[in-house]
Amino acid sequence: MTSLQDRVVAAGFAAGWTLLPYLPKKPTAAAFRAVADSAWRRRGPSVRRLEHNLARVTGLGEDSAELRALSRAGMRSYLRYFHEIFLLPKMDRAEVVRRTHVTGAENIFDTVAAGRGVVLALPHMGNWDQSGAWLTGSGHGFTTVAERLKPESLYRRYVAFRESLGMEVLPLTGGAGHNFGTLAQRVRKGGIVCLPAERDLTKNGVKVEFFGATTQVPVGPALLAVKTGAALLPAILWFEGDDWGLRIHEEVPVPTDGTLQERTAAVAQSLVTVFEKGIAEHPEDWHMLQRLWLEDPK
Numbered sequence: 001m002t003s004l005q006d007r008v009v010a011a012g013f014a015a016g017w018t019l020l021p022y023l024p025k026k027p028t029a030a031a032f033r034a035v036a037d038s039a040w041r042r043r044g045p046s047v048r049r050l051e052h053n054l055a056r057v058t059g060l061g062e063d064s065a066e067l068r069a070l071s072r073a074g075m076r077s078y079l080r081y082f083h084e085i086f087l088l089p090k091m092d093r094a095e096v097v098r099r100t101h102v103t104g105a106e107n108i109f110d111t112v113a114a115g116r117g118v119v120l121a122l123p124h125m126g127n128w129d130q131s132g133a134w135l136t137g138s139g140h141g142f143t144t145v146a147e148r149l150k151p152e153s154l155y156r157r158y159v160a161f162r163e164s165l166g167m168e169v170l171p172l173t174g175g176a177g178h179n180f181g182t183l184a185q186r187v188r189k190g191g192i193v194c195l196p197a198e199r200d201l202t203k204n205g206v207k208v209e210f211f212g213a214t215t216q217v218p219v220g221p222a223l224l225a226v227k228t229g230a231a232l233l234p235a236i237l238w239f240e241g242d243d244w245g246l247r248i249h250e251e252v253p254v255p256t257d258g259t260l261q262e263r264t265a266a267v268a269q270s271l272v273t274v275f276e277k278g279i280a281e282h283p284e285d286w287h288m289l290q291r292l293w294l295e296d297p298k
Contacts, residue, residue, distance in 0.1 A: 006150050006151045006154070009154065010151050010153050010154040013154055013157055013158075016082070016086035017161065020086040020087060021086065021087055025087070028083065029080070029083055032080065033076050035079055036075040036078065036080075037072065040072045049288075049289050049290060049291065050071050050074055050075070050288065053286075053292060054074065054286075056212070056293070057283050057286070058280070074285075074287070077126075077239060077284050077287065078287045081127050081129075084129075085130075085161065088129060088130060088161075089164050093136075094137065096130065096133045096137050097137040097138055099242075099244060100130070100134040100244045101243060101245050101246070102134070102247070102248065103246070103247045104247055104248035104249060107231075107233050107249070107250055108140065108192065109138075109140075112140065112190060115190045117186065117188060117189070117190050117191055117193070117230035117231070118187065118191075118230060119187060119193050119195065119230050119231070119232045120135075120192065120235050120248070121194075121195055121221040121232060121234055122195075122196060122236070122237060123236070123237075123278070123286065124198065124199065124288060125238060125278070125285050125286050126237030126238045126244060126285045127239070127244060129161075129162065129165065131235065131237050131246050132144070132166075132194060133165045134244075136165055136167065140192055141168065142192035142193060142194050143167070143168040143191065143192070143193050144162070144167050145169070145179060145195060146158060146162065146169050146171060147172050147201060155171075159171075170183075179220075183195075183224060184228050193224065193230075195218065196218070197218055197272075197275075198272060199217070199218075199292060201218070205217050205219050206219045206222065206268045207265075207294075208268050209269065210292075211276060213293045213294075214293065214294050214295065215292050215294060217272060222265075222268040223264050225252065225267055226254055226267060229254075231251045232252040232254075232267065233248055234248075234249040234271055235247065235249070236274075236278030236281075238281075238282035245282075249274050252267055252270045252271050253267075254267055
């Protein structure tokens with residue numbers, strides 16, 4: 001049964017996609033910053049978790065003024081993401097492409113031009129939906145997997161939103177149950193798959209060392225690269241003024257020796273090592289308000 005809170009959230013998202021594109025941008029952006037600041041001042045469980053995660057990334061003390069300032073910037077970044085996704089469906093795609101400042105785009109385009117599939121793996125940073133709009137606006141559709149949000153109406157709206165940007169969206173759970181096979185088929189045919197890759201939602205991930213402690217990450221990106229030969233490219237995203245920054249890193253190498261499990265684990269470790277550098281460079285744009293490390297209390 002859907003809770004009242006779930007229904008309210010779903011109604012809020014519906015209103016956002018329906019109304020915000022037609023309202024003045026500056027006042028609505030200011031309203032989202034005010035919401036971020038209010039949540040930050042209350043310092044509820046999500047904000048405290050964000051601060052704990054940022055403390056591990058930066059080495060700042062959890063009670064320090066510097067960390068509090070960083071978490072405020074982090075909450076503003078997080079709410080900026082939500083403000084922007086309500087505007088994206090009505091934004092001119094050429095404007096999205098023009099305002100996305102990309103380093104390493106050739107790592108995608110040259111690989112696909114050579115007939116080889118690509119797995120883009122990214123942490124929860126910046127505006128990942130906007131980066132998807134950049135990619136489709138550059139002429140490259142792709143397949144992704146979406147968390148099954150509650151209520152179902154919110155999940156369907158999110159899927160419709162992403163499909164409107166040119167993405168093919170598969171459900172993480174509750175679908176036909178053949179996600180890996182479908183993703184493998186896409187990259188074997190020279191297509192592109194984009195997957196979030198630093199937080200495991202399935203409980204079947206692979207353990208890695210991340211900022212000095214053990215966490216579990218989704219196995220899919222690394223396993224696709226190992227089993228299909230697709231190029232695994234880490235992507236780092238951040239906000240750059242009013243625009244967006246995106247760096248596509250070079251391909252993560254796949255070891256030739258070892259068992260399938262060992263090779264997959266090695267690729268996953270190499271992937272998150274790239275993530276570490278990108279997150280450390282843009283910690284305010286890493287939207288990790290959930291428990292991540294296995295040693296942390298639930």
